[in-house]
Amino acid sequence: MKFAVKAxxxxxxxxxxxxxxxxxxxxxxCPTEIEIETPALLLSTRKGLPFFISPDLLPSLPSPDSHLLxxxxxxxxxxxxxxxxxxxxxxxxxxxxxxxxxxxVPRDSxxxxxxxEGTNKLGASFETPFxxxxxxxxxxxKFIDSMKPNSWTTLADEVPAWVSQKRNKTSVDRTVRWxxxxxxxxxxxxxxxxxIVGGSSVEERRRxxxxxxxxxxxxxxxxxxxxxxxxxxxxPLLNAVTDSLPEQKPRQICGLGLPEEVxxxxxxxxxxxxxxxxxxxTTGGFALTFPLERFVRNVxxxxxxxxxxxxxxxxxxxxxxxxxxxxxxxxxxxxxxxxHTKAYINxxxxxxxxxxxxxxxxxxxxxxxxxxxxxxxxxxxxxxxEFRQQFIEDRRERDHIFTAALSA
Amino acid sequence: xxxxFEILGRFNRARAAQLILPHFICQTPxxxxxxxxxxxxxxxxxxxEEIGCQIILGNTYHLELQPTSQLIDELGGLHKFMNWPRAxxxxxxxxxxVSLLHLADITENGxxxxxxxxxxxxxxxxxxxxxxxxxxxxxxxxALDDVVKTTITGPRIEEAMYRTxxxxxxxxxxxxxxxxxxxxxxxxGGLDPVLRDICVKGLVERNLPGYAIGGLAxxxxxxxxxRVVAQCTAALPEDKPRYVMGVGYPLDIVVCSALGADMxxxxxxxxxxxxxxxxVPEGILKLTHSxxxxxxxxxxxxxxxxxxxxxxxxxxxxxxxxxxxxxxxLSYHNLFYMLKLSRDLHSSIIEGxxxxxxxxxxxxxxxxxxxxxxxxxxxxVAGIDISSCCAPFPSSQD
Ligand SMILES: [Zn+2]
Ligand SMILES: [Zn+2]
Numbered sequence: 143m144k145f146a147v148k149a150x151x152x153x154x155x156x157x158x159x160x161x162x163x164x165x166x167x168x169x170x171x172c173p174t175e176i177e178i179e180t181p182a183l184l185l186s187t188r189k190g191l192p193f194f195i196s197p198d199l200l201p202s203l204p205s206p207d208s209h210l211l212x213x214x215x216x217x218x219x220x221x222x223x224x225x226x227x228x229x230x231x232x233x234x235x236x237x238x239x240x241x242x243x244x245x246x247v248p249r250d251s252x253x254x255x256x257x258x259e260g261t262n263k264l265g266a267s268f269e270t271p272f273x274x275x276x277x278x279x280x281x282x283x284k285f286i287d288s289m290k291p292n293s294w295t296t297l298a299d300e301v302p303a304w305v306s307q308k309r310n311k312t313s314v315d316r317t318v319r320w321x322x323x324x325x326x327x328x329x330x331x332x333x334x335x336x337x338i339v340g341g342s343s344v345e346e347r348r349r350x351x352x353x354x355x356x357x358x359x360x361x362x363x364x365x366x367x368x369x370x371x372x373x374x375x376x377x378p379l380l381n382a383v384t385d386s387l388p389e390q391k392p393r394q395i396c397g398l399g400l401p402e403e404v405x406x407x408x409x410x411x412x413x414x415x416x417x418x419x420x421x422x423x424t425t426g427g428f429a430l431t432f433p434l435e436r437f438v439r440n441v442x443x444x445x446x447x448x449x450x451x452x453x454x455x456x457x458x459x460x461x462x463x464x465x466x467x468x469x470x471x472x473x474x475x476x477x478x479x480x481x482h483t484k485a486y487i488n489x490x491x492x493x494x495x496x497x498x499x500x501x502x503x504x505x506x507x508x509x510x511x512x513x514x515x516x517x518x519x520x521x522x523x524x525x526x527x528e529f530r531q532q533f534i535e536d537r538r539e540r541d542h543i544f545t546a547a548l549s550a
Numbered sequence: 551x552x553x554x555f556e557i558l559g560r561f562n563r564a565r566a567a568q569l570i571l572p573h574f575i576c577q578t579p580x581x582x583x584x585x586x587x588x589x590x591x592x593x594x595x596x597x598x599e600e601i602g603c604q605i606i607l608g609n610t611y612h613l614e615l616q617p618t619s620q621l622i623d624e625l626g627g628l629h630k631f632m633n634w635p636r637a638x639x640x641x642x643x644x645x646x647x648v649s650l651l652h653l654a655d656i657t658e659n660g661x662x663x664x665x666x667x668x669x670x671x672x673x674x675x676x677x678x679x680x681x682x683x684x685x686x687x688x689x690x691x692x693a694l695d696d697v698v699k700t701t702i703t704g705p706r707i708e709e710a711m712y713r714t715x716x717x718x719x720x721x722x723x724x725x726x727x728x729x730x731x732x733x734x735x736x737x738x739g740g741l742d743p744v745l746r747d748i749c750v751k752g753l754v755e756r757n758l759p760g761y762a763i764g765g766l767a768x769x770x771x772x773x774x775x776x777r778v779v780a781q782c783t784a785a786l787p788e789d790k791p792r793y794v795m796g797v798g799y800p801l802d803i804v805v806c807s808a809l810g811a812d813m814x815x816x817x818x819x820x821x822x823x824x825x826x827x828x829x830v831p832e833g834i835l836k837l838t839h840s841x842x843x844x845x846x847x848x849x850x851x852x853x854x855x856x857x858x859x860x861x862x863x864x865x866x867x868x869x870x871x872x873x874x875x876x877x878x879x880l881s882y883h884n885l886f887y888m889l890k891l892s893r894d895l896h897s898s899i900i901e902g903x904x905x906x907x908x909x910x911x912x913x914x915x916x917x918x919x920x921x922x923x924x925x926x927x928x929x930x931v932a933g934i935d936i937s938s939c940c941a942p943f944p945s946s947q948d
Pocket of ligand 2: 855
C-alpha cells in the first residue's frame with residue numbers, strides 16, 4: 143500500500159491517493175492495482191459483505207470508489223474458525239472479492255462495540271452478538287493472520303468521553319502497548335494502522351498520536367470518537383491528533399458518520415471514514431437526497447413529511463411517498479433510482495420486504511460516495527472551506543424552508 | 551385469449567413448449583417463483599432476470615391489502631410498479647384467505663372473511679377477484695375457485711367442484727381485459743376421479759386460455775397426488791398450458807412434467823432458504839448444521855450460480871439465520887436451482903432424452919436406489935423407464 147497527499151485546501155483538509163499494489167503473493171485472479179482517491183469511504187460490512195448488497199450487485203456502485211471494505215474480525219468469533227479461513231485462503235478468497243480491498247477494524251460500531259468497563263490489561267472488551275467478550279492481542283492477531291486483510295488496525299482501549307483522566311491515561315498506555323504487541327505478533331506484515339485513543343483530553347490525544355507516530359506503521363486509526371463527546375468538543379481533539387502525525391500516511395477514523403461530522407474530520411486532515419451512518423439510514427427507511435453539485439442552491443419543493451425527513455434525507459416510510467412515481471433523486475445514476483420509484487420502496491417498507499433495504503443501501507452508498515467525490519473536488523480546487531460552509535448553510539436553509547412548509 | 555402455446559417437443563406425455571405471453575415468451579416446463587407482495591424476498595428484478603426467471607407469481611390477497619390494486623392500477627400496473635419486464639401471474643386471492651384466515655367462509659356469493667385491517671366482515675366474489683386482478687394487470691389471472699382441503703371427503707368436495715364451475719362463468723363474464731390477460735380455470739374435485747372428470751369437462755367446454763389443477767399439495771398422500779395430476783393432464787386439451795398449483799418440490803416437478811404438466815409455483819425454495827436450507831441434487835443441505843462450519847466446498851459443487859461459484863458452505867453457515875445476506879444468497883441459489891431444473895426438463899424433452907435425465911435426477915436423490923414407489927408408479931404411467939436407477943426390491947415407503 144502506498145499513500146500520497148496530492149493537494150491541500152488551505153487548512154488541514156487534504157486530498158490524496160491510496161494505492162494498493164497487487165494483492166500479495168496469492169494467486170488471485172485480479173492482481174490489478176487499485177487506486178483510491180481520498181478522502182474516501184470504507185464501506186462497512188457484516189462479515190465482509192455489505193449489509194444487504196449482494197456481491198453480484200456491488201459492481202453497480204461507482205468504481206473504484208466503492209472498492210474499500212471495512213470489516214470486523216469479531217464477526218467471525220462464531221460459525222467459522224481462523225483455521226478454516228486459512229484453509230479457504232483468507233478473506234478475499236472466502237468472499238470471492240479479489241478486486242476489493244479490506245480494512246480490518248476490531249469494532250464495527252453497530253453490533254460490536256467497545257465495552258470500556260470490561261477492558262483490562264489483558265485485552266479489549268466488546269459487546270458483541272455472542273455476548274460480552276475479551277480479546278487479547280494474540281487472539282486478535284490469529285484472526286488477522288488467517289484473514290489477510292489489506293490493512294488492519296491494532297487493538298485499542300476505547301473509552302467514552304466522560305471517563306476520568308486516570309482511566310483515559312490508562313487507555314492510552316494500553317493502546318500503545320497493544321500496538322507494540324500487535325506489531326510484534328504480526329507474522330505476515332500487511333499494512334498496519336496504529337490505533338490512537340485519548341478520549342476527550344487534548345494532551346492524551348496528542349500523546350497517543352505521538353507514540354503511534356514513532357512506530358513503524360502504514361497508517362493511523364483514530365478511535366474513541368462518537369462516544370459521548372459533543373461536536374464542538376471535537377476539532378481541538380482531532381487537530382491534536384493529526385498535527386502529531388506524519389503527513390504522508392493515511393488517517394482512518396471511526397465514529398464520525400453524519401455529513402457534518404465527515405466534513406469536520408476532513409477539516410482536521412482525516413482521510414478515511416466508514417459507513418455506519420448509511421446502515422442506520424437504510425434500516426430506518428431513509429434515503430439521502432441532499433444535492434451533490436457544489437454550490438447548487440437547490441432548495442425547492444421539500445417533500446412534506448414529519449417522519450424525520452430533513453434537508454438532507456427523506457423517510458420513505460412516510461405516507462406522502464405512497465403514490466410518488468419518481469426515483470428518490472431525479473438524475474441519480476444508482477441502480478435503485480434507475481429502476482425504482484419512491485412509491486415502490488414505500489410499499490416494500492410498509493410490508494417489511496428485504497428488497498427495500500437492498501435498494502436503500504445501494505442508493506445511500508452511491509449518494510454518499512458522490513458526496514466524497516464532491517469533497518475531493520473542492521479540496522483539489524482549494525475551496526474546501528467554502529464547500530463546507532455552503533453545505534452547512536444550504537442545509538440550514540433547507541431545514542428552515544422545510545420547517546416553514548411543515549407548519550404552513 | 552392473449553397467449554399462444556406452441557409445443558416444441560414431446561416425450562410420451564411430457565411436453566416442452568413455448569408459452570407466448572403478452573410480456574414474455576416462456577419456456578415450459580416452467581417454475582414460477584412466488585413474489586407475494588410485489589417482490590421476491592431478497593432479490594432484485596435484475597437478479598431474477600440474470601438467473602433466468604421468466605414469470606413471477608403475485609398474491610392478489612396480499613397486494614389488495616397493500617398497496618391495493620387501485621394504487622397499482624393508478625401507477626400503471628404491477629409490471630411497472632415493481633419494474634418487472636417479464637411475465638406475471640396472479641392468483642385469485644381465495645386460497646390465501648382460506649389458508650391464512652381462520653374466519654373465511656365460502657358461500658354461493660363468494661368468500662366471506664374478516665378484514666385483517668378492521669375485523670369487519672368482507673366478501674370476495676368471483677367478479678371482485680377478477681376486477682382486482684384486472685387492475686393488477688398480470689399476464690395470467692386465476693379464476694376464483696371454491697377451495698377445500700384435499701384431505702376432506704364427502705359432499706363438501708362435490709359442492710366445491712360444482713361451485714367452482716358456476717363461478718368460472720361469473721369470472722369469464724367479469725373479465726374486462728381478455729385481450730391482455732389470460733384467465734385460467736381451476737380443476738377441483740378433490741381426490742375423486744369422477745368429480746375431477748366432470749370439472750375438467752366443464753372447464754374445457756369454456757375454452758379457456760389455460761387450465762390449472764387445484765386442490766393439491768395440501769397434505770394428500772403422494773400416490774393420490776400424482777394420480778389426480780395424471781388424470782387431469784390426460785383429459786385437458788393438448789394445445790393449452792397446464793398448471794399444477796402449489797407444486798412444489800423438485801421431485802414433484804419432475805414427476806408432474808413427465809405426466810404432461812407445464813407450470814408450477816411454490817414458496818418452498820425461498821422459504822426454506824430463509825431457514826438456512828439449500829436445494830441440491832442430493833435433496834437438501836442444511837447450512838445451519840454445525841458440520842458446515844469447516845466444510846470448504848461450495849453449497850452445490852455442480853451448480854453454476856454466483857453463490858456456488860464464490861462461497862464455501864462454511865461462509866454461508868456463518869451467515870444463515872443470523873444475517874439478511876444469508877437468506878439472500880441461499881434464495882438466489884435455490885431459485886437458480888429450480889429454474890435450472892425447468893430448463894433441463896425443457897431441453898431433455900426436446901432432445902428426446904427425458905428418461906436419461908429423470909434417471910440421472912433420481913440417482914442423485916436416491917443413490918441407494920430406494921426411489922419411492924409412487925414415483926415408480928407415476929413413471930410407469932408416464933412411459934419412462936427408470937429401472938436402471940431403482941434397487942431390485944423397491945421399498946414401499948413413501
Ligand atoms: Zn439513487
Ligand atoms: Zn448455486
